[in-house]
Amino acid sequence: MTPDEFRTYGYAAIDWVAHFLEHTREYPVLPDVEPGSLVDTLPKSGPEQGEDFTQILEDFEREIVPRSTHWNHPRFMGYFANSSPGEGIIAEMLAAALNPNGMLWKSSPAATELEEVTLDWLRQWMGLSDFWFGQILDTASTSTFHAIVAARVRKGAASGPLTLYASKHAHSSIEKGALAAGVARENVRLIDVDDEFRMRVDLLEAAIVEDVAAGKVPFCVIPTVGTTSVASIDPVREVLAVGRRHAMWVHVDCAYGGSTAVDPRYQPLLDGVDEADSLVVNPHKWLFVPMDLSVFYCHNKEWLRDAFSLVPEYLRTAGDDRALNYHEYGLPLGRRFRSLKLWFTMRSFGRVKLAAMIHAQIEAAKGLAATIAAHPDYEVCAPVHFSLVVFRHRAGDDFNQRLLEAVNASGEVLLSPNVLGGQKVIRLAIGNIQTNRGDLAAVWALLQEKAAELK
Ligand SMILES: Cc1ncc(COP(=O)(O)O)c(C=O)c1O
CATH class of the missing domain: 1.20.1340.10 (dopa decarboxylase, N-terminal domain)
Structure with a gap:
């Protein structure tokens, strides 16, 4: 061309x-x-x-x-x-034009340093301490996999099979990451939750004690802030205490919920996260940055270097403390210029606007949940902490299934299914930058219209 x-x-x-x-x-x-x-x-x-x-x-x-x-x-x-949004689309085009490979500082000084700068800005916006070392990966699944591998390496030679813990509502990427890191499936322990879908710390402790007695070696626990099924919030600080007692790596999955911390009002929801060993937050979920951009923060970058650094002759460069070679801290060698779209987004909106948009979406979700809960035919099935509303029609599983299919088939909206406590539920997640209250009113009207047709 x-x-x-x-x-x-x-x-x-x-x-x-x-x-x-x-x-x-x-x-x-x-x-x-x-x-x-x-x-x-x-x-x-x-x-x-x-x-x-x-x-x-x-x-x-x-x-x-x-x-x-x-x-x-x-x-x-x-x-x-x-x-x-436009900001990210333009950044993706420009990144493609430069087409750098950010594996080494030398292979792309700008891509490397912009990643450092944007992740430091994001860290500050989230109210995290200055020791966090960030890197951009494609997805939360990859970020969590990195945490699990680093945790395994940090544990050192183990006297028995390694065991990992998360809640029953944890994302499947955790179990997958553990399997890929060589943890046997029966050693991924999914801990039961309380009536607000939070990991039960007493059961976590009991499972660890049982595993240790059986000769197993607990090495990693992963609480979630904003679970996929119901956006519940595990008690990170209590999980941390258990993790510390048993010398385990604590990784926090705040892939979805973490973005809310750019608004100080929501930082209490991430209480304890700053004291974890690692965390993942996905700006490509809820910071209005296009796919794909997951941020993996680790408390100490040397732990990652211990797990991932392997430098063949052809990648050797002159040592310089300020020249960060990202490939030494993770699995990928080749790295896209993802930080450009984060930079454009952060600069074009500014923290205040991003925080206001997230706050407005949370308020809208709470408003919709109140409307749904007030209707005699429906129930809201989980507390609304973020922008996810989980609800069901009282007419039973089959009805909820048909209702979901009917609204989705209209092309007017896309909602997704789940099963909670053995019952079919409908998930409505607000997060697109263009969604407004008119959209929510229209979706609620559509649900009622389709429900009336199905009766
Ligand atoms: C809480 C949570 N963790 C992890 C993931 C996996 O995200 P990714 O698609 O970036 O791997 C998701 C996806 O929805 C999620 O909701």
């Missing part, structure tokens, strides 16, 4: 994005497509000769967009909603 062609197609693409961002509500959130429809539509093999770029852009619009589940839609309220 020549620079002139880039201008032509680039402007066309920007125009498309601007239109899309302005008119996202006009798209169905969930596409009405069958599995295999794109595979069956596109050619069975790649073109021998290059194709006309106008045609390629047209095919993007004709074949890709209508088969997309629109995460960037204000009525995407499934899983944990995310956002890709």
Whole structure:
């Protein structure tokens, strides 16, 4: 592509994005497509000769967009909603233009140092102490995997099988990370919760004592601030006390809930996190930064170097204390320039605006939960600490299943299912930057309309 062609197609693409961002509500959130429809539509093999770029852009619009589940839609309220505003989109384009590989300081001084700067800013915004060493990884799953590997290395030679603890409501990435780090499945202990879905510390202690008596070696415990199923908050400070007593690494999964700490009002929800050994927070979930950007903070960067540093001759550079070679602190060698989109987002919005947006979404979730709870046909199934509302219609599991399918099939909204206490529930997660109270009112009206049709 020549620079002139880039201008032509680039402007066309920007125009498309601007239109899309302005008119996202006009798209169905969930596409009405069958599995295999794109595979069956596109050619069975790649073109021998290059194709006309106008045609390629047209095919993007004709074949890709209508088969997309629109995460960037204000009525995407499934899983944990995310956002890709203009700031992040522009940053992603510019990062792609520079295309650095931030494995070493020398391979990209700017990418390396911008990562240091933005993660230090974020650390301050979250009210964390200045010893935290941050790095950007793709996902919380990868971040937590890093914590588990570092915990294992820090534990040293163990006299028996290593055991790891999290709550029954912990994200599956914890169990997966443990398995990938070589912990046997039966040694991942998922601890029961109290009536507000918080890890029960008495049961944690009991499980550890039982495991030690059986010759096992507890090495890591992972409380969560903002669980995926109900956004519950484990008692981090109490878990920490247990972890310290048994010389375990304490990693906190605040992939979702952590972003709220940019507003000091919510920092008490992260009480104790600053004293943990590591934590993960995902700006790509709820800090309005596009996928993918997970931040992994570790209390001491040397613990990561012990676990991950391996420097072959071809990666050796002259030592300099200020030249950080990120590849020595984690699994990936090649590293995308992800910090650029964080920098653009932090600068363009500023902390006050980001905090206000998160606060408004939490207030909106609480307001909606109150409305739902006031309706005789519905119940709200978990306390609303953040922006997730978990509820169910009182008409039973089958009805909730059909209700969810009906609202999602309308294309007007995307909600997601879960099972809580053996009952089917519906999760409504507010997080997209464009979601407003009108969207929430419309979704609530739609739920009632579909419920009336199903009765
Ligand atoms: C609490 C929590 N932890 C971890 C994850 C995994 O996140 P990722 O998709 O970044 O691996 C999720 C995903 O929703 C989550 O909610």
